[in-house]
Amino acid sequence: MNRAVCPGSFDPVTHGHLDIIGRAAGLFDELIVAVGVNPSKSRLFGPEERIALLERAVADLPNLRVAGFTGLVTDFCVEQDAQAIVKGLRAASDFDYEMPMAQMNSALTGVETVFLPTSTRQSFVSSSLVKEVAAFGGDVSAFVPDFVLEALTSRLPRRE
Numbered sequence: 001m002n003r004a005v006c007p008g009s010f011d012p013v014t015h016g017h018l019d020i021i022g023r024a025a026g027l028f029d030e031l032i033v034a035v036g037v038n039p040s041k042s043r044l045f046g047p048e049e050r051i052a053l054l055e056r057a058v059a060d061l062p063n064l065r066v067a068g069f070t071g072l073v074t075d076f077c078v079e080q081d082a083q084a085i086v087k088g089l090r091a092a093s094d095f096d097y098e099m100p101m102a103q104m105n106s107a108l109t110g111v112e113t114v115f116l117p118t119s120t121r122q123s124f125v126s127s128s129l130v131k132e133v134a135a136f137g138g139d140v141s142a143f144v145p146d147f148v149l150e151a152l153t154s155r156l157p158r159r160e
Contacts, residue, residue: 004084004114007034007073010050011043012148013057014130016122020088023116025061032080033058033066034073044131044155057145074109085113090123131156 006024010017010033025031033054037047045053047068054066069076073085085105087098095115102113118125125143134140135156141149 001029002084003030003032003080003082004028004086005032005034005073005077005080005082006086007036007069007076009036009038009041009043009127010054011045011127012050012130012144012152013054014122014125014127014143014148015145016088016090016118016125016143017127018057018145019119019122020086020116021058021064022061024086024114025058025064027086027114028084029063031061031064031086032082033064034076035066035068036073037068037070045151049151053148053151056147072108074105074111077105077111078109083111085111087113087115088118089115090118090126 004024006021008017021033035047035050035054051066051068058064077085089095105111105113130140130143134152144152
């Protein structure tokens with residue numbers, strides 16, 4: 001069985017994430033969406049909330065599961081017997097950032113990285129940008145599932 005891990009913070013999960021996740025699920029027998037849990041980083045949603053939102057968003061994909069992880073993603077891959085890490089790329093700057101990590105990950109454990117380009121209609125979407133626009137009252141409904149939008153708008157203080 002070929003198994004891959006698609007890691008991220010998913011704070012919150014966007015349609016851009018779901019595009020990459022859905023396409024990756026079609027390439028592997030099993031895909032594990034790995035939610036990074038780093039207690040030193042400040043997130044809008046806690047780990048359990050991010051996992052729950054993701055589980056709801058990917059409920060229609062039978063060969064997928066969502067799990068939290070701490071530490072190195074390569075250690076998580078080894079624990080899960082995953083052969084690959086899947087990363088989405090929006091722009092050349094993402095590639096420049098991700099490539100040294102992919103090479104380090106391969107050198108450490110032999111786990112390969114598969115890069116998937118995001119669809120053009122999602123290429124500018126990021127969780128950070130979605131949170132910022134939503135905090136100023138902007139309409140981000142086109143970029144996140146409805147239930148994520150509800151959680152997001154109820155959590156964010158509105159700025160002027």
